[in-house]
Amino acid sequence: MTQPQVPGGGGETLELPCGEDxxxxxxxxGMREYECDCGGSHAVVMDVHPPERFLPDFLVSVLREAVETTSxxxxxxxxxxxxxxxxxxxxGEVASADVSDDGDVGAGIVWMTDFDxxxxxxxxxxxxxxxxxHAVSHADADSAIAEFEARMHEFDVSEFVSQYRAERDLSADDVSV
Incomplete structure (x- = not known):
């Protein structure tokens, strides 16, 4: 839960899922992870971080074309x-704050998670x-559904993340306060 501070007094305080502020x-x-006083590491995400942080460019393009946003x-x-x-x-494992009024932060929204x-x-x-x-399940082509399901049985999320992080050189994830 965010708590407003006195103007000019230091900005928003974000209560992390672990209970620390x-x-x-x-x-x-540039921060991707925060080493907390609780002893854990919390992922840090800001709205200015591109979705390519998590997904390849081509997939982000496909999602942008396919997913209708209402905002x-x-x-x-x-x-x-x-x-x-x-x-x-x-x-319960994600804390967020709207920091768009605080020019010192450089982002509009900040999320921090209970996981690294x-x-x-x-x-x-x-x-x-x-x-x-879910999207493929609505397709009229049974062969497309079967092919997608077969490929997903072969897809190893952990291995994909390891390779993607190495490729994108996400060493900034090691940055902490």
């Missing part, structure tokens, strides 16, 4: 939609696969 001004745009503020499928999926699936950056990455991929599976 953090001043959102301690976060920077005038976020008319294009992006990170906020991915985090919305995570928040819906894990409501790698686990969040796996969850995002799993949820997108479920979304794709």
């Amino acid at each position: 953090i001043d959102v001004r301690r976060l920077d745009l 005038e503020e976020m008319p294009e499928f992006g990170t906020a939609h991915l985090m919305g999926m995570v928040l819906e699936e894990f409501p 950056a790698r686990r969040l990455h796996e969850i995002v991929v799993e949820l997108v696969v479920e979304l794709m599976e």
